[in-house]
Amino acid sequence: MTYENSLVFARACDQNDTLRTFRDQFYIPQVNGKDAIYLCGNSLGLQPRTVRAALEQELLDWQNLGVEGHFHGQNPWFKYHELFSEKEARLVGAKPGEVIVMNNLTTNLHLMLVSFYQPTPQRYRIITEFGAFPSDQYALETQVKFHGYSPDEAIIELKPRPGECNLRTADMEAVIAANADSLALVLLGGVNYYTGQVFDLAAITKAGHAAGARVGFDLAHAAGNVVLQLHDWEIDFAVWCTYKYLNSGPGGVGAAFVHEKHANNPELPRFAGWWGHNQEERFQMKKGFLPMVGAAGWQLSNSAILTMAAHKAALDIFDEAGMPALRHKSEQLTGYLEYLIRDLHLPETSLQIITPADPTARGCQLSLLIHQNGRALFENLTAAGVILDWREPNVIRVAPAPLYNSFEDVFCFAEILRKSWEVVNK
Numbered sequence: 001m002t003y004e005n006s007l008v009f010a011r012a013c014d015q016n017d018t019l020r021t022f023r024d025q026f027y028i029p030q031v032n033g034k035d036a037i038y039l040c041g042n043s044l045g046l047q048p049r050t051v052r053a054a055l056e057q058e059l060l061d062w063q064n065l066g067v068e069g070h071f072h073g074q075n076p077w078f079k080y081h082e083l084f085s086e087k088e089a090r091l092v093g094a095k096p097g098e099v100i101v102m103n104n105l106t107t108n109l110h111l112m113l114v115s116f117y118q119p120t121p122q123r124y125r126i127i128t129e130f131g132a133f134p135s136d137q138y139a140l141e142t143q144v145k146f147h148g149y150s151p152d153e154a155i156i157e158l159k160p161r162p163g164e165c166n167l168r169t170a171d172m173e174a175v176i177a178a179n180a181d182s183l184a185l186v187l188l189g190g191v192n193y194y195t196g197q198v199f200d201l202a203a204i205t206k207a208g209h210a211a212g213a214r215v216g217f218d219l220a221h222a223a224g225n226v227v228l229q230l231h232d233w234e235i236d237f238a239v240w241c242t243y244k245y246l247n248s249g250p251g252g253v254g255a256a257f258v259h260e261k262h263a264n265n266p267e268l269p270r271f272a273g274w275w276g277h278n279q280e281e282r283f284q285m286k287k288g289f290l291p292m293v294g295a296a297g298w299q300l301s302n303s304a305i306l307t308m309a310a311h312k313a314a315l316d317i318f319d320e321a322g323m324p325a326l327r328h329k330s331e332q333l334t335g336y337l338e339y340l341i342r343d344l345h346l347p348e349t350s351l352q353i354i355t356p357a358d359p360t361a362r363g364c365q366l367s368l369l370i371h372q373n374g375r376a377l378f379e380n381l382t383a384a385g386v387i388l389d390w391r392e393p394n395v396i397r398v399a400p401a402p403l404y405n406s407f408e409d410v411f412c413f414a415e416i417l418r419k420s421w422e423v424v425n426k
């Protein structure tokens, strides 16, 4: 696509955008009495207009039926998780039985680690990315300690080469192969939250398995952002949240993927609860845990219906738009953002894009490393009605979400960035 730096061009792109009406299905936050330029969907997605009615439906069933809502509600609560199987699976390239909507991301990560990180004195190491999201770091650190190993000994962090911002797949594969004797697990983000780099999940999974390890991913920034084929790539497990690109509300319900090959493996240790027990006899309250087949067998508690209702409404919209169309628009939108930022002609020593330039190695997000007056610039942008995300010590993350952001949003952002830069650096 050949881009132009003009409002006319941006508006023409919006006219040609087959997804343009989806924006109307969301509430756009207001700043100074007008629509904000919201480029923060990687942190908290916007509220779909349909969420309120979805919540009201469940509140009404609770109001009118009380406990009977479990079986006689419009969406019976006892099997509410089944409402997601098809669409959640489509979203991440899985089979319906391989996905389950439950708990929150970090909780699910721990549950998956209980099953898929079983260190032995010979095989106890974990490979992860340097600077992973803190929750992932803490989960790995405490799991390693829980098993009696030392995090410094057991956790290997993949770092970019000196002077580079991103990891090279070949380097990642080499570290995995070099640790084949002691490696128990590879656990990475699907997309690094800080740089926005998309990892080659298929290649890493292959390398991990060749080294005799299990491979899992935290897809917080990947689900709803990039096209995933978790089943075909033979990933062992994955977890994600639904409040970022999936727009399901603050602290919304999480999700997990367990590959079919582990669906019915009684050897896998797990922490169980009654909701993962064979659904046929769940209410017989019998002794002896018999897991449901597939990812559903990892459920612990009865479903958090109110947060799941929000996710149901949001996922319906997502599924209607479809990941392939969203990804197509996303590449153009992020490409336009990159073009406009480069067209400001700021030297790399002032503003540096640390997200890969290769469109296949990035999603919706560009991370801008600001070498001078970064925080002041961020505050100036915010005051001008742009909602972005600041990461210490000096990164601004800009994420145009293809479901509700327009080319005009991106154009206006770049205009405001130019003005703010002049004000802050004059």
Ligand SMILES: *Cc1c(COP(=O)(O)O)cnc(C)c1O
Binding pocket: 104, 105, 106, 107, 133, 135, 136, 189, 193, 218, 220, 221, 241
């Ligand atoms: C957002 C995010 C989380 C958040 O975890 P919660 O359990 O949902 O609070 C975890 N990991 C990554 C990589 C994230 O981007």
